[in-house]
Amino acid sequence: MSADFLYGIEVVINGLMAGVLYALVALGFVLIFKASGIFNYAQGVMALFAALTLVGIMEGQVPFSHLINAIFGTDLHYFGWTVPALLAIAVTVVIMIFFAWAVQKFVFRHLVGQEPIILFMATIGLAFFLEGVGDLMWGSDIRTIGLGLPQGGSLWIEEATASLGGDDFYGFFLDKLDILATAVAAVLVAALVAFSQYTKQGRAMRAVADDHQAALSVGISLDFIWILVWSIAGFVALVAGVLWGVKSGVQFSLSLIALKALPVLMLGGFTSIPGAIVGGLIIGVGEKLFEYLVGPLVGGATENWFAYVLALIFLVFRPQGLFGEKIIERV
Amino acid sequence: MLYREAGDFKTSYAADSQTFPIAFDRYRYWAVLAVAFLVVPFFVNDYWANAILVPFLIYAIAAIGLNILTGYCGQVSLGTGGFMAVGAFACYKLMTAFPDVSIVIHLILSGVITAAVGAAFGLPSLRIKGFYLAVATLAAQFFLVWLFNRVPWFYNYSASGQINAPERTVFGVPVTGPNTEAWAQYLICLVFVTVCAIIARNLTRGTQGRTWMSIRDMDIAAEIIGVNPLKAKLTAFAVSSFFVGIAGALFFAVYLGAVEVGEVFGIQKSFLVLFMIIIGGLGSIFGSFAGAAFLVILPVALKLVGVDLLGWPTDLVAHLQLVIIGALIMFFLIKEPHGLAQWWRVAKEKLRLWPFPY
Amino acid sequence: DLVIPDLSYRTGPYAAGGTPVSDGYQDYFNMLNARDGGVGGVPFRIVECETGYNTEKGVECYEATKGEGALIYQPLSTGITYQLIPKVTADNIPLHTMGYGRTSAANGEIFRNVFNYPANYWDAASVAVNYLLDENGGSLDGKTIALVYHNSAYGKEPIRTLEALSEMHGFDFTQIAVDHPGQEQKSQWLQIRRERPDYVLMWGWGVMNQVAVQEAANIGFPMENFIGNWWSGAEHDVTPAGMAADGYKSLNMNRVGDLAVFDDIKTLVHDAGNAAGDGSNLGSVLYTRGMYAAMLAAEAVAKAQEIHGVAEITPAMMRDGMEALEITEERMAELGMAGVGPAFSVSCADHGGSGLGIVQQWDAAAGNWVALTDYIAPDDSVTGPLIAEDSAAFAAENGIEPGCS
């Protein structure tokens, strides 16, 4: 096989893997949208916040130390202990559940029945708020996640495949982290699909998204459903934050991964959990292949916009995304 | 009480559909205009012009533009930054290609060019709706920014891809370039804002506005009663982009003077303008102003309080600023989802009923 | 007072880079205040203003501070620099953009108020190539060099220089753009893995640096053949990748190491509770750079006082001081900063300094940067004409009459 062709395949495979990482972020969006019709812009910031919290706890950092020092003139930084990873993860999950509760109690409970765009705005406000709180709590340095997750190309795969092509082919490159991410994503998606399709809470969640008022009137507690869903989304955010954070260090830019998830969402459909995965894969492959084949002709750095354009092309044919719920238009 | 409509009878339908049906409102409107045109220019200094007034006025134009699209026609767009960039680069190309033509014409032409681009990117709106459309407009945002960054023709092949506004004058007074004085900057923006606001008001109070609003409120029903949805949406995209383009051109030529496209017209800009119209009030010209004022002034005010008054470290203040702005946005939405404009309306309604509570 | 605005960014996507620079910048002035009572008996007053690396906030900061008699601006952002060039020219306040900003501003006959000594991007590109020439026994013929760059004005700066250099030295030059913010660089690094260039240069900033270093390690690119510019060579750029980053190289315009002046800063500023940050950045690459910038400003103040014979100088006098600035090895040693930068002098025609830079390498085990070379000179024959051409274009567009008056 020619090296070029094999490289094309390599690009596709890596595109699939990148797509999985996008999908991980998109999953959080889908959950919340499905359950409340809220387009949660804060999902990216939640990923950042969760990852920051995890690192902060593991390293035994004093939360809000900068603020406290500034007000009281103290000099606090670290407690002087470190926390084992599993415990830290558990604590972080608890914090994310608390966050879900607070979001519901102080914000979205008061916005029941509002138009989607208002809810969307509120999540942008929330994103600001959380970003500020995250910075105040843990500082704005770049942090390293010490979970010891595997990283780097898998030598085994590389060596096993090196002989496929000619001299110009060096074997397939597959990042161990990506392989891990794929496994995690598969488990998450399976669990979430089962939850939303086959449980009572899942059904209630979809009912709430359709009509807040009616959901209230049949006795569905919006509070409960929303806290539940935001908690799950918080957990998904933690997973996404950790996996992305391993690549780049935990830092502000993590919050921007939301922008990579949006075309995925759009293509897969805002309401479909499997759609998030399939959308992620298509976007991942599409943008990588485009960059590989066309990028050199137009100067590269096409991925950001091409992902959106690709999604847009799909949407023109299926306005609700590949797996999204059909938009009901009746009079 | 001054604020009464009793005795303020309308004798013609024309009088009834005027912008400020209540006499007191009308006087206030003229008073504001008079102060803005006749008083402020004499007092404005560099700080006020550059930190507050000029950005406020320019953002108000952009907000009016987006409000037409989102507030009146119901098409949420996150491509505002990209369209502003179109205006800016159109203006730059025009300014450098035709140095002898008046800058005012360039500014208007920038709007026209942006309108065409906006209409083109509005085409998918016929099929794609709601948040799907919002996200789809990001395609415009990212693509346009990439394009302006990528194609050297747009920035006249300068080494870094930055564009700089050369000096241009109106009636012999420089309004762009380094030698522009604060009052001239302010006045040209003010003139554009005023004209844009009047045009926007005229368009939205009549047939065109009703066409847009019918699409916004229920597009299927609108189509069945005879609105051509494609035409309605495309005109909204075009008119909206026209304003946004002018705002972008002013932003570049008059306010910043130099622009790096990714930094100035990035996605943050799109969000910022969207904030403005939502905080200010969707479907309200006044709201566009209120929202722009709020989001231009608030950070400055918070900074003044935090850094200058309390003497806290700047980074702490910046973080707190995020927390406070975020919290305020949520607070406002909870208190009044329809924005500052609605607040104002309710306040007036109460005032009218005063002293009776209902 | 000598008013020094500090347009810092301790928030936003680039906070990790902005914070140490600002810490170093402020700490140095504070140290001078504590130790010498400022310069020429007049203390410095620092007015910090947070820009968040955002152009509009930069403008707001500029307008808010200039009224206080600001002597010099150091905006630390290419975007803000472009904004401020016309403004400072009109207001006659000097602007110092050290190793960033508009490269052609080195031509002081056209950019009267803008200074970008001691070095600029085009110098950096040339220094990197000269270093590689040296490594390869004077010839790069047949080698390939790839440039991984941030797809923005900043990232595109070195392209022309590198193109010229590739023609001159016969190496193949490929450009690989990374879109902002640069979190996802799979395509780019797969391309590098396919094409196996001999060397990779990087013009990155923010998260792009960390991801690039990690991805380079992932594909097993030899780290010693990967050279970042001086904005891609701080500690936080390499630490997230851990041991994998060992051997990564970068340029620097200021040498890092234990400088004598750190003692003064520690005792007089940090221990006195006056540190601009939490004090943890002392001695880091960017901290040192901030401090170096402050030192150059303080020296220019002294020069201005000397020229004009007054202690309370104005921004216009400051400009004169900067234009007459002369930094020698002796002076740096005297200041407790021996060898922190190259010796250079400024003139009206040349606001760009000598353009020298070093190459440093990351030692992951020790957790510090090790200088590999002494100051390497750029090839002025390449950068000179480019500067002349670009600044002439600017002059023409803006109707500026070149000259020194």
Add this chain to the structure above:
Amino acid sequence: MKDTVDSYVTADGRTIGGVMMEMRNITLRFGGVKAISDISFDIREGEIRAIIGPNGAGKSSMLNVISGFYHPQEGEVWFRGAKRPTMKPYQVAQQGIARTFQNIALFEGMTVLDNVMTGRLNKMKVGMFGQAIWKGAAEREEVENREAVERVIDFLEIQAIRKTPVGRLPYGLKKRVELARALAAEPKLLLLDEPMAGMNVEEKEDMSRFILDVNDEFGTTIALIEHDMGVVMDLSDRVVVMDYGRKIGDGTPDEVRNNQDVIDAYLGVSHD
């Protein structure tokens, strides 16, 4: 099928003209669901034509076919003597067909006045530039149309709520505003989908009066769907009865009332 050429005079002296609209063998399917199967009927100039039938019979779907929102898989629509090509709904509206909706479809964000004004959109000709300037042509046109709208508003007695946003109105008034919007278009054919739903007798009487007056004064042809048999039997000239997408009866109210199929499928006990 009835003779389509002759006009006739009703008991109360109105003249019903020739065929205005004719549905020929319409079949409409949604996936597996056959909402309308092979239905033909006509509507004559000036008459009040009722469509009745049990829930889900396909009545609303039929109106949607007439107004161009649904496109039937089979069958033809003839309007004023010509076969109508496949059209977009707004083009149908421009031909002079206006309607109201079963689930009220008002523009909730606008006032009553604006809602009714939207009915006249197709009568407004001033272009965008004219409107941007406002003074002159646009203002004149606005005032002219406003006068026409005010007449409709007066006619339907909704003057008092002119400036109220429709979102705040109770259900019954919304229905009336919807009617006003349809009337403002001065349609030749007016389609009403359950205009009396959710009204008490008093309000139904009002509504009946409006419908009759519209028919009388403007000669507007009306097709209406209604479940209140009293109203249907009293107002309409001819009635089509549908059940499960099929036509099971067509004729004068009396004929329909005594049709055994209709009684079985819909009326149940006889109503009067």
Add this chain to the structure above:
Amino acid sequence: MLDSGEQSVETLLEVNNIEVIYNHVILVLKGVSLTVPKGGITALLGGNGAGKTTTLKAISNLLHSERGEVTKGSIEYRGEPVADSSPSELVKKGVIQVMEGRHCFEHLTIEENLMTGAYTRRDGGAAADLEMVYNYFPRLKERRKSQAGYTSGGEQQMCAIGRALMSRPETILLDEPSMGLAPQLVEEIFGIVKNLNEKEGVSFLLAEQNTNVALRFAHHGYILESGRVVMEGPAAELRENPDVKEFYLGMSDEGRKSFRDVRSYRRRKRWLS
């Protein structure tokens, strides 16, 4: 459960002189009081905009999301004030509302819609009740797999009512159940109401425009005009009241008059003059 037939005097729901304001400025209910006895069917009648829907929403605490609030008066269910209970708590207590205008969950199938009605139930009897609802409304069974958004208006109305039944409520607030239903279905629905009331002791408060039917099935009636109760009494009495007869039942002295003959100007309601 209560014995059928016997009219209990125990009040289940009591509304005391409530005032409701929308948007801080629009006063809609100006002091409405009513009681719903246990095991009774109470009808709430009145013209458009009288405030029937608002009253029901005030009871079930659904006003909040419409920016309305109860500013005066109190509402008690089984002697406990309901102001602080969330709608879902109320459903758990046994009060469920069928909202005006259907409000089905568009994207859920008919069957899923019905199942959401059983959300608060813990007893596992949902499956049996589903069959019961399908028995009441065979049409729903036919359309069980369709998304509610694509069903006809009447089908949606059935779905909304069926959904409420699925929660096995003690009290049902029915807002215009007959709207948009074919005549024989209206009879059937009221038959169901009567059936539930008599066999299961379910209490009803129903807002209805179809006065004729409502008064035939109800035990007690209230007439609301412009936010005030203007008349109340046992249904049988109301049915005989001449004003009610004329304005709500459409009967004149000569019996039912044709809708064609109402063009003349009518008398004003006596209680408003």
